[in-house]
Amino acid sequence: MFESLTSWRAEISVNLRSPSGLDDAGRIDAIRALEELTCAATAAQAALAAELDESQRADQAVAGVPVAQ
Numbered sequence: 001m002f003e004s005l006t007s008w009r010a011e012i013s014v015n016l017r018s019p020s021g022l023d024d025a026g027r028i029d030a031i032r033a034l035e036e037l038t039c040a041a042t043a044a045q046a047a048l049a050a051e052l053d054e055s056q057r058a059d060q061a062v063a064g065v066p067v068a069q
Contacts, residue, residue: 022030061067 020027020030060069
C-alpha cells in the first residue's frame, strides 16, 4: 500500500511541473478528482491513526504500562 501511495504522489508532483494542457472542463474534472482523492486520503489517514493508537495501547498494556499513562 505504501509503495502505491508514494508512486501516486510522485506522479502527481511530476504533472504539476508543466501546464496541464486541459481545457476548463478538464480542469474542473481534475479539481473534482483531486478533492475526492483528498477526502479518501484523509479517511485513510484517520483509519491508520486509529489502528496505530489501538496497536500502541495493546503493546503498552502487555508491557504493564498503566492505562492513565
